[in-house]
Amino acid sequence: MVAQNNHNYFKISKRVPVEDEWEKIRKEKVKQRILAVKSRRTELQACIEGEEQNLADIQIVVLGASWSAKSSAGNLILGKEAFQVDESRTTVCCKVRHAEVQGKQLTVVDTPGWFWQYPLEKTSETDKLEIRRSVHLCPPGPHAILLTVPIATAFNQTYQTAVEEHMGLLGKEVWSHTIVLFTRGDWLGDTTIEERIEEEGEHLEWLMEQCGYRYHVVNCKNHTDSTQVTELLKKIEEMVMENNGCHYVPDEKSNPFNELELKLKKGKTDIEKGQRQKYMLQELLKERGKKLSEVRIVLLGGEGVGKSSSGNMILQRYFFETTLEEGFKHQPRTKQCTIKQRKIAGCQISVVDTPGWSTSNLGDAKEILRSVTVCSPGPHAFLLVLPVDRTFTKKDEKTVMELMSLFGEHVWRYTLIIFSGHWLRDRPVEQYIACEGEPLQTLIRKCGNRYHVQADESHNLKNLLKMIEEMVTRNRGEYFTEKKEEKKATTSVIKWFTGKVLTEEEWNKREDELIERMLEAAVVDTDAESKQPSGRQRGSFDGSVPNSKFQ
Template sequence: MADELRLVLLGGFRSGKSNVAHSFLNVKCESDQMTTQCVKMEGNINGRKIILVDTPGWWKCDELCDTTERLKAELVRSTSICPPGPHVFLLVIEVDFDFSEKHRKVAEGHMQFISEDAWDQTIIVFTKLKHLDDKTIEQYVEREGENLNKLTQKCGNRYIGFDTDLDRNGSQAKELFRQIEKLVAENNGRFFKADARRLMDLEIKIKNVEEKATARAHQVLEKRRKLEEIKSDAEAEHDVTPLNIVLLGWVLSGKTLACSVILGADISFDKTVKCVRRCGEVNGRQVTVVDTPSFWKFLPYQLNADSVNIEILKAMDSSPDAILLVIPADTSFLEEQMEVILENIRPLGEKVWRQTMVLFTWGGSLGNKPIEYHIESEGDALVRLVEMCGNRYHVFESMSMSMRDDHTQVNQLLEKIEEMIMECALLESNDEHQGKNKKSQERETPSEWLRVEDVKKLLNEEWERSDAMMKEMLKTMSPQRFVRRGESLDVPLNLSGEVINTELFINKRKLKDALEREWNRREAIDNARIQYKLKCLDASAEMSSCADEEDIKMSCAKVNDWHQRQHLSDYGSVSSYEEHDKTEQDRD
C-alpha cells in the first residue's frame, strides 16, 4: 500500500468542500474566501502523509457548457498538482436539497470532463447532515430515489456522511480515512494517471491565454495613456459635470446590485419592471444611474416581455453619457449569449457601441486572475463583444454591502467612463462596427413551432409563480424542515402555429433546452435563499435557550428584514445572496 495518500476534492459551489478538507486534515482555515483555483494541502494521519487538493466548485444546476473555461482548466489541472496522480477523488454533495436528474447530469458531466475512469476511484462525501434529522445517510440515499442511486452506483456504492459541525470526536474523519484506505487497497495502490497530452495542451492553452491577456492589458493602458495626454483643460471640466449612466444586461447578471454599488446606496432586490432612475453624489459629482428591466440570457429578443423592450428604448431618451453592459464573470460566455446581446442592442442603433462599456460583475470569482484572463479564456464570442465596445471594460471584484465604504472600484469606473466620453467625441462619423449576419433558418414542419406571444405569456407567468412559491416557502420554513425543490419549467406541447414566420414563432425543440438553462441560475438563487434562511433560523433556535426575550425579537426582526430584501425576481444575481453577509457563508 502506498505510504502517501493523494486526494482530490470535487463538488458544487457551497457544498462544503473546504470545510471537509480542513476538518479531515485537522488544519485551521485562515480565510473564508471561496475557492477560485486549486489549493494543495498537506497533513498526516496515522503516520501516513496526506496530500489533498481542493478545487473550485461548479454551479450545481449549470451544464458543463455553462461552466467557465477557467474552472474547467482547474478541474483538469487538479490531477497534475499532486504527482504522480491522486489515489482517490472525493465527490462532495450536500443533502439539504432534492437531488434531481439535472443535478446528477451536472455532476456526471463535470466528473467525466476530468475522465470517465475517475469513477472507479471516487467516494461520495455527503455534507450538511443536520438536515437529515434522525435519518441515516443510507435512508437518505434510498429516499432520494433513482437519480442519486445512479450516481452512487457509478462510484461502486461508496459513500459516507461527513459534517464538520457534528463530528465532535473525529469519528467521521476516521471512518472517511478508513474508506479511503480500503478503496486504495482494492485498487492495489493504483493512482489516477492524467492524459499527458491533454495536460500539455492545457499548459500551452493557459500560456497562450496569459500572453493574450497581458497584451490586452497593455493595449488598454497605452490607449488610456494617450487619451490622458490629449485631455485639455476644457475637457477636464467634465470631471465635475453631471454624469448619466444606463445599465443593460440579462437576467441575474447583478445589474441592479451594480447600480447600488456605484451610488453607494442601500441594496435593492426588487424586480425591475420599469426603468428606475436613481441619483447620488460620487466624489462630489452628481451621478444618475438608470436601471432597466433585464432581457433573457438564452432566449431570443422576440420573447422579451413587450414592456422590457419599450423600457430599454425609453432609457435611451435620457441621452446617456455611458451605457454599461453588465456581464457576470462567474459564468461562461458563448456564441449564443453574443447573439442574444446583439439582438437586444440592435434596436438602439449601431452608434450605441461608441458609448458602451462592459461591466463585469462578481469579479471575486476570478481569484488572482485578471479580468483580461477571463476575457481571453472564454474565447472568440466574449473577445468580439469587448472589442465592439472599443476594448472598454471594467470589473467589480466585490458586490457586497461593505464595498460602499471602499470607492476605489467605482472611482476607477468613472475615470474610464470619462475617457470613453472623450474618445467618443474624437471618433469619426463612420461606424466600423458590423452586426453579425443572421444564420439561415432551416425548414421545419409547423408542429415544431410555438407561438411567440403564447411563450412570452408562459415565461412571465411561470417566473411570477416561482416568486410566489419561494415567498410562501420562506414563510413556513423551520430549522427541522427538509428542503424540497419543485419541478423545472417544461414546454407545453399544445402550443402550435399554422403559418411559419420566424418573427412570430419559435422552434419548439430549441426552446426546451433554452428554458432549462434560463431557469438553472434561478434555482441556484432559490437554494441560496433557503440555506441562508435556515442558518438564520438555526441561530435563532440556539439563542432561544440562553438569550432574553429582547435578543430573540431582534434576531427575528433581522430574519424578517432579510426576507423582505430578498424578494427578488429576475434581476438580482446568485452571488448577491452569497456576499450579503460573509460571516454566514460556507467557504466554498
C-alpha cells in the same frame, strides 16, 4: 360499454398503488446494495489489516459544486486551516496542501466549484481548465477523488446533470476512484445516511451506482471528532485495494497545463496592453477633459446577471430590488425601466434599470429601448452587465449584438462592459477574458476595450465613474441619442495640414481615426519598448490630439 368503463376505472384506481409498489422495490434494491457493499468493505478491511504495510502516502482531489464545503472538508482531512473558508466563493484556482495525519503523508488538492444548477456548457472556460488541471497536480495521480455533496441540498435531476457533465471532464475512469463525501452531516439529525439515500430517489441512486456505493459523511464543524477522518482514510485504502493498488492516472493528452499557461500569459499581456493604452488615451485627451456635474447611465444585460445589484453599487443605496441566482424562477424580475438618482461627491448620478434579455419579445425590446427617453435627454453611458460565473458563448455574442442593434451602430461608442459578481476574487479579469476566447474578446473590442469589474468598495465606484468620464470626454461631452443629428456642413469648417476644407463631422472622424491608430501602435509589440532609447520609454509621451474649437 359498461364493461369498458369498469376496465378504465380499474386502470386509473390502480395507478397510485402500482407506483408505490415500484418505489418499495427501488428502496429495497438500494438497501440490499448498501448491505452488499458493507459486507465487501468488511472483507477488504480484513485484507488490509493482514498486510504488512498500509498506504503511507495518500493523494486526494476534492471536487464538487460551489458552497458544498470542499475547502472545509480539505481542512478537516489535513487537520489544519490549509484552505481559506468564508461565505463567498473562496477557491478560484487549484490549491495543493500537505500534512502528516495519523502517520500518513496526505496531499489534498482543492478545486474551484461549479454552480450545482448549471450544466457544463454554462461553466466558465477558466473553471473547466482548473478542474481538468487538478488531477495533474499530485503526480502520478490521485488515489481518491472526493465528490462533495451537501446533505442539505436535494439531489435532483438538475444536480445530477451538473455532476455528470463536470465529472465527465476527467473521463469515465474517474468514477472507479470516486467516493461521495456527504458534507454538513449535522443536517441529518437522527436520520442515518443510508435512510437518506433510500428516501432521496432515483437521482441519488444513480450517483451511488456510478461510484460503487462508496460514500462517507462528515461534519466539518466538528473538528474534535478525529474518527471522521480515520474512517475516511480506511475507505480510501479499501477503494485502492479494489482498484488493485492503482491510483487514478490522468490522460496526459488532456493535460491542460500548456493551454492554461498560454491563456494566463495572454491575460498578463492584455493587462500590460490595457494599461499602456489607458495611459496613452489620457495623455491624448488631457486638454479635453473636464469634471462632469451629471452622469446618466442605462444598465443592460440578460435576466439574473446582476444589473440591479450593479445599479445599487453605483448609487451606494438599495434602490433596485435584486433577485436570487438563476434557477429560482419565482423571484421577481425587472419588468420595466426604472430610474433612480442620487448625488455623490458633487455629481448627480441617474441610473436606469431595464428588463433582462433572455425572454426578449417585441414588448421587451420596446421597453428596453424606452430607457433612452427615461433618462432624457439621453444617457452618457450604457453599462452592459455580464456575469463572470459562467461562460460567454458564440450564441451569447449573437444575442448581445442583436439586442444592442436596437439602439443603432453608434451605441458602441457609449458602451462599457461591467463584469458582475465576486466569482473571480483576486484573479485578474483579463485571465477570464483570455480563457473565454474570441466571442467575448470580439464584444470587448466592439466596446473600445472598455470594461470594469464590479465590487463593493468605494474606490471601485470612483474608478468606474472615472472610466465613464473618460468615455464621455472621448465622445466630446456628447450624450447618446437614438438618431444622430446631421451636422451642418456649412456652419463649421477648418483647414488641416493638407489645406483641405473639412466639415466638423469630417474633422471628428479623422481625429477619432488618429486616436485609434495611435492606440493600436502603442500595443503592436509590447517587447519593442525595451529596445527603444530611454527617451522613448513609457511615460515620456507628451502630446495631445490637435485641439480645435469643436471640442
